[in-house]
Amino acid sequence: MKAADPARVIAAARSWLGTPYHDQASLRGVGCDCLGLARGVWREVVGPEPFPMPPYSRDWGECGPREVLAEGARRMMIEVPPSEVAPGALVLFRMMPRAIAKHVGIITGPNTFLHAYERLGVIEEPLTASWRRRIAFAFLFPQT
Helix, strand or coil: EEECCEEEEEHHHCCCCCCEECCCCHHHECCCCCHHHHHHHHHHHHCCCCCCCCCCCCCCCHHCCCCCHHHHHHHHEEEECHCCCCCCEEEEEEHHHHHHHHEEEEECCCCEEEEEEEEEEEEECCCHHHHHCEEEEEEEEEEC
């Protein structure tokens, strides 16, 4: 499987900037959560979503040992070591130590990333040391 052009992934992600945060949504300019942002970029870069997204609760990541997001991404994306993230990569963050990865972002530059954050919507911000150490998994979008 060959990776999609990182510039195309970043342009698609940046087109979501300013989209308000809305839990479980994935509609550019209207509302999305972090997973909805990734789904929207997938639709633009790769094509139709491969399966419907089941409903999930706001606290889904606080229970259970399964890395649900990583398992799903592995089925359709190209996994890379977190230490090798580069612009265009989708990253999964652990928001608390020893918790499962439950937040999603897209690397947009050597030290920046874009994500949908509650109360802030889709923003691009520095990939600080604090964010960088939370990266648990990284994936590349496949080429269509």
